[in-house]
Amino acid sequence: MKRSEIRVCVLRVGGTNCDAETCRAFTDLGVKAETVHMNDMVESRNLPSYSALVVPGGFSYGDYVRAGAIWAKEISAKLGPELKEYAEGGKPILGICNGFQVLVEAGLLPGFTGISEQPESALGTNVPIGYYCGWVYVRHTSQGNCIFAKSIPMQKVLRMPVAHAEGRFMVTKENESSFLQVLHDNDQLVFRYCNEDGNPANGRHPASPNGAFHDIAGICNPAGNVLGLMPHPERAYYSWQLPDWTRLGNAMDYGDGRLLFESVVRHLKEKNGRL
Amino acid sequence: MIGLHLYRKRHKPFELADINLRDATNRQLLQISNELGIGLNLVEMRSIQRYFSKQNRNPTDVELQTIGQTWSEHCFHKTFKGEIVSPDGKLIVAGMFQEYIAKATEELALPWCLSVFEDNAGIVDFEDGKAIAMKVETHNHPSAIEPFGGAATGTGGVIRDILGVWADPIACTDVLCFGPSDYDNDLPAGVKHPKYIFRGVVAGIGHYGNNMGIPTVNGAIYFDQSYTGNVVVYCGCLGILPMNEFVRNTQPGDIAILAGGRTGRDGIHGVTFASAELTKESEEVSRPAVQIANPIEEEKVKRAIIEVRRQQLGSAITDLGGGGLSCALGEMAHRSNCGIHVDLDNVPLKHVGVAPWEIHVSESQERMLLSVKEKDLQKALAIFKREDVEATPIGKFTPGHMLKVDYQGHLVALLDLDFLYTPPTTIREAVWKPPKRSEPTVTEPADLTQELLKLLSSPNIASREPIIRTYDHEVKGNTVLKPLQGKHGGPNDAAIIKPLPDSWRGVVISCGMNPNYGKIDPYWMAASAIDEAIRNNVSVGGGRIALLDNFTWGSPEKADRVGGLLRACKACYDFAKVYGTPFISGKDSLYNESPLGPVTPTLLITAVGVIKDIRRAVSMDVKEPGNLLYLAGRTYPELGGSEYYRLKGYVGKTVPKVRIEQAGALLKSMTEAISAGYVKACHDLSEGGLAVAAAEMALSGDLGIDLSLRSVLKSKSAERDDQILFSESNSRFLVEVEEKHKADFESVMERNLCTLIGRVEKDNSLAIHGLNGATIVEVSLVKLRKAWKNLWRKS
Numbered sequence A: 001m002k003r004s005e006i007r008v009c010v011l012r013v014g015g016t017n018c019d020a021e022t023c024r025a026f027t028d029l030g031v032k033a034e035t036v037h038m039n040d041m042v043e044s045r046n047l048p049s050y051s052a053l054v055v056p057g058g059f060s061y062g063d064y065v066r067a068g069a070i071w072a073k074e075i076s077a078k079l080g081p082e083l084k085e086y087a088e089g090g091k092p093i094l095g096i097c098n099g100f101q102v103l104v105e106a107g108l109l110p111g112f113t114g115i116s117e118q119p120e121s122a123l124g125t126n127v128p129i130g131y132y133c134g135w136v137y138v139r140h141t142s143q144g145n146c147i148f149a150k151s152i153p154m155q156k157v158l159r160m161p162v163a164h165a166e167g168r169f170m171v172t173k174e175n176e177s178s179f180l181q182v183l184h185d186n187d188q189l190v191f192r193y194c195n196e197d198g199n200p201a202n203g204r205h206p207a208s209p210n211g212a213f214h215d216i217a218g219i220c221n222p223a224g225n226v227l228g229l230m231p232h233p234e235r236a237y238y239s240w241q242l243p244d245w246t247r248l249g250n251a252m253d254y255g256d257g258r259l260l261f262e263s264v265v266r267h268l269k270e271k272n273g274r275l
Numbered sequence B: 001m002i003g004l005h006l007y008r009k010r011h012k013p014f015e016l017a018d019i020n021l022r023d024a025t026n027r028q029l030l031q032i033s034n035e036l037g038i039g040l041n042l043v044e045m046r047s048i049q050r051y052f053s054k055q056n057r058n059p060t061d062v063e064l065q066t067i068g069q070t071w072s073e074h075c076f077h078k079t080f081k082g083e084i085v086s087p088d089g090k091l092i093v094a095g096m097f098q099e100y101i102a103k104a105t106e107e108l109a110l111p112w113c114l115s116v117f118e119d120n121a122g123i124v125d126f127e128d129g130k131a132i133a134m135k136v137e138t139h140n141h142p143s144a145i146e147p148f149g150g151a152a153t154g155t156g157g158v159i160r161d162i163l164g165v166w167a168d169p170i171a172c173t174d175v176l177c178f179g180p181s182d183y184d185n186d187l188p189a190g191v192k193h194p195k196y197i198f199r200g201v202v203a204g205i206g207h208y209g210n211n212m213g214i215p216t217v218n219g220a221i222y223f224d225q226s227y228t229g230n231v232v233v234y235c236g237c238l239g240i241l242p243m244n245e246f247v248r249n250t251q252p253g254d255i256a257i258l259a260g261g262r263t264g265r266d267g268i269h270g271v272t273f274a275s276a277e278l279t280k281e282s283e284e285v286s287r288p289a290v291q292i293a294n295p296i297e298e299e300k301v302k303r304a305i306i307e308v309r310r311q312q313l314g315s316a317i318t319d320l321g322g323g324g325l326s327c328a329l330g331e332m333a334h335r336s337n338c339g340i341h342v343d344l345d346n347v348p349l350k351h352v353g354v355a356p357w358e359i360h361v362s363e364s365q366e367r368m369l370l371s372v373k374e375k376d377l378q379k380a381l382a383i384f385k386r387e388d389v390e391a392t393p394i395g396k397f398t399p400g401h402m403l404k405v406d407y408q409g410h411l412v413a414l415l416d417l418d419f420l421y422t423p424p425t426t427i428r429e430a431v432w433k434p435p436k437r438s439e440p441t442v443t444e445p446a447d448l449t450q451e452l453l454k455l456l457s458s459p460n461i462a463s464r465e466p467i468i469r470t471y472d473h474e475v476k477g478n479t480v481l482k483p484l485q486g487k488h489g490g491p492n493d494a495a496i497i498k499p500l501p502d503s504w505r506g507v508v509i510s511c512g513m514n515p516n517y518g519k520i521d522p523y524w525m526a527a528s529a530i531d532e533a534i535r536n537n538v539s540v541g542g543g544r545i546a547l548l549d550n551f552t553w554g555s556p557e558k559a560d561r562v563g564g565l566l567r568a569c570k571a572c573y574d575f576a577k578v579y580g581t582p583f584i585s586g587k588d589s590l591y592n593e594s595p596l597g598p599v600t601p602t603l604l605i606t607a608v609g610v611i612k613d614i615r616r617a618v619s620m621d622v623k624e625p626g627n628l629l630y631l632a633g634r635t636y637p638e639l640g641g642s643e644y645y646r647l648k649g650y651v652g653k654t655v656p657k658v659r660i661e662q663a664g665a666l667l668k669s670m671t672e673a674i675s676a677g678y679v680k681a682c683h684d685l686s687e688g689g690l691a692v693a694a695a696e697m698a699l700s701g702d703l704g705i706d707l708s709l710r711s712v713l714k715s716k717s718a719e720r721d722d723q724i725l726f727s728e729s730n731s732r733f734l735v736e737v738e739e740k741h742k743a744d745f746e747s748v749m750e751r752n753l754c755t756l757i758g759r760v761e762k763d764n765s766l767a768i769h770g771l772n773g774a775t776i777v778e779v780s781l782v783k784l785r786k787a788w789k790n791l792w793r794k795s
Helices: A019-028 A038-044 A069-088 A098-105 A173-185 A258-270 B026-035 B042-055 B061-070 B096-108 B140-145 B147-163 B194-212 B270-274 B282-289 B295-310 B324-335 B356-361 B374-386 B448-456 B522-540 B559-579 B643-648 B660-675 B689-701 B721-726 B739-749 B781-788
Strands: A007-012 A032-037 A052-055 A093-096 A122-124 A132-140 A157-164 A168-170 A189-194 A216-220 A226-229 B007-009 B017-019 B083-085 B091-093 B113-115 B122-127 B130-138 B168-178 B216-223 B232-242 B255-260 B314-319 B339-343 B367-372 B391-398 B402-407 B410-416 B427-429 B479-481 B495-497 B506-512 B543-552 B583-589 B602-611 B628-632 B679-684 B704-708 B733-737 B754-761 B765-769 B775-780
Touching: A007 A019, A007 A038, A019 A032, A019 A258, A032 A038, A038 A069, A052 A098, A069 A098, A093 A098, A098 A122, A098 A226, A132 A216, A168 A216, A189 A226, B017 B061, B026 B042, B061 B324, B061 B356, B061 B402, B061 B410, B091 B096, B096 B559, B096 B583, B122 B543, B122 B583, B130 B147, B130 B543, B130 B583, B130 B602, B140 B147, B140 B194, B140 B232, B140 B282, B147 B168, B147 B194, B147 B232, B147 B295, B147 B314, B168 B194, B168 B295, B168 B495, B168 B506, B168 B602, B194 B216, B194 B232, B194 B295, B216 B495, B216 B506, B232 B506, B232 B543, B232 B602, B255 B295, B255 B324, B255 B374, B295 B314, B295 B367, B295 B374, B314 B324, B324 B339, B324 B356, B324 B367, B324 B391, B324 B402, B356 B402, B356 B410, B367 B374, B374 B391, B427 B559, B448 B643, B448 B689, B448 B721, B448 B775, B448 B781, B506 B522, B522 B543, B522 B559, B522 B602, B522 B660, B522 B679, B522 B733, B543 B559, B559 B660, B628 B660, B628 B739, B643 B721, B660 B679, B660 B733, B660 B739, B679 B689, B689 B704, B689 B721, B689 B733, B689 B765, B689 B781, B721 B775, B733 B739, B765 B781, B775 B781
Parallel strands: A007 A032, A007 A052, A052 A093, A093 A226, B083 B427, B168 B216, B339 B402, B543 B583, B704 B765
Antiparallel strands: A122 A168, A132 A157, A132 A189, A189 A216, A216 A226, B007 B017, B083 B091, B113 B122, B122 B130, B130 B232, B168 B232, B255 B367, B255 B391, B314 B367, B339 B391, B402 B410, B479 B495, B495 B506, B506 B602, B543 B602, B628 B733, B628 B754, B679 B733, B704 B754, B765 B775
């Protein structure tokens, strides 16, 4: 498929607020990206016409109940069958920040045995508690399964910002080790918080901004086509978005976040119109 | 509350009363004003009495409430528009706003000022038909009663001001003044502890901006004893709009649409509350004046409004802020020479049993008023529906100039808008007696390193990182220069936003504020605030600067407060004029007094500049060992009101002045040097002076600095090391320049006061050599950082 034929849907509802910059990242790579309101999507039912779906950041419906919970229920209720078909058909679905929370609440992630009816994990309140906006390092830990990370060298350390109050990835205490085992076996562990040198953050703030279990910053589903992550790659797309670009020299370059977008666009391109 | 003769309840299925104004004595007029909570004085009440006598009837409560809201200090700014007289009645100035603030802008007559003082926000040209709109508001009184809600709705309100000129809000600012966190004296009844207020306000600001997805990019936090009883919360918002889609042209026949949140009993009498001093009863009496914030509602309203604008379906827009519908409807109609006929039945309510006057004055949040042509009505309503926003036609604009309000089939208000918008001129008395201040005798401390460390950890200088991190400062992905810079979160002088995807042009936002100087002289306080805001802007590469003024003052009914205000306004004219920086918008908040006394006169100046190419932006952290450090600007022994004196327990007298003949040329050259690319880092000198600026540049760049005070350009009277280190003289910059640009930089700065005073070093320490050559400051960056980041660990 040519880049210009690729169409990305960036979905939104009331409280979504990272759609424009997410669209911009895709557009910069030469693909078509548009923000679509949930109401329009429900009415038009044209999800299948898009090559990829993004659930962007924000505070959907005010993040009442739990972050992402309301939108997740709405998606399941109103777009359930289409979304299932979309996800199971291997089409790329990306959830950033609030989008990650939505995908977890909707049972798409980790999705060990397909879309689960109940959430299998949670993005809990940060430790230390409170909203945190800052840049973090994450290490790319997937082995090639995730289509959003295929262009990212293995073990590469990426720098991206986070901005959330509920990003602490967690599963029930008694399931932690088995959960981790399955993640590893399925190659679902994509990004882990780390220090600048790539060493694990070990839950320590601020290298880990939220105290996530196993420093988990992003995971994909077993098939590798659904990715959720807390950091914002769209805010680390251009180098002038970096916090210290005035020390680095060239403001016309790109940031690490671009690698994610480039990965999925390349993946779509190589699929050669079979979508 | 309903007296025997003054009020006559009408027999209606809802609450409505006639007020017997025609027969009221002067005393009773004031009683009515007081009992209805509208806060009007006798002159105003009598003018209303005359109006209704001519009409041969008494006003309804809806009418009197409407007038009360419209004529409040908060809505009409009657002190700034009124006459200022001396105690013996002689006219000093016929209007401070017109004669000082607006006059500077008028005389400068700059073509890029597209709309100033007219709308909800000032609008200046940006690029290719795109304009930027900026507004800064205060939300002090509500934040004193309910810190979280007060601050959150302050942010929500100023964002609506930006929507109120059809602009898309893209950045927020916040400047907050609190009493000391460690306040341990008794607090009078009704005054909450500064720490409680601090936590609530910071959380409220973050809550609104984060939820709406608008980055909070610039601000300040200031502590002073005088804010203990009366917190100061400034909320700013910047927006962008294509000027060809800006419309303000309501015609008779157009429909008034109320869009957004529902109307309820929250936010009743917010403006009268804001136009009175805080008392121990405020908590109970004025709690309903504080509104409830729902940022998600506003996010949806924003999307809808931008779409209505894009499709050109509106004929005018304004936000519902102070005074609610009563002010917004009248204003929109009056501005376009129309009347308005509105039916309050159509206003969607949060709950039943709201009286018509309450519906009319409620300040419930997240509401906007639009006028649309009848033919566009359905299209416009459909857009709101798409966004899950309630939007309701509530009335129609009419020929003539009457405000006509119906409720359940009854006429509840009929007011001539010409009368409503020409309240009697307010006359305020002004006296200015300079406060008795003297210069303290401070012996020069033996260990100046310790003094520097103390300053770095003092409340007004220490790192704000823990606060800034709770605000999303980069949502939208356009924050080019963030509030925290360098490797260790250095305090940036100004923020830069890149609003257009296909242009390198950026907007530069900075602020200046020096409340402590106001204790000595409000004139130099205002001059310093203007200079600081501008030099902060220039430091990062900003130019073509516009200013916003926000006064927070004590009661205008007290002559000494007005005397100080007059001096500050005078400085605004003087310095805006000579710097060529017009005022484009502003707001005053008066009556900032509590049982603990008035706030210290506080003028916030916000500067909005433009940088032609954001790739030329300069941050404040030093970049490379070996680079040269220049100090631009002359240093005077000006320690009056300085943080150094505060440390010693003094205010002092030698307030920093602005020497315009030098400052203007210096700023110009700095801008030139930065845009030519000669400058690697630049930091303005403010609280804590040269020593603190050097420390901040070093600790955030993670590189050493070596300076000599001998090379500092100074007045003869500055003889001591501590004076030069900590003086807060205006119009100064510390600048890092690469060796290869030495000659270029010096030639640009040639005619100015600028000398080479040191270098960036590889070693991790700050070393400063005194006038006699001895090393007077020597300290590791680790220690500097520890001191600077220490403040919040304690609390």
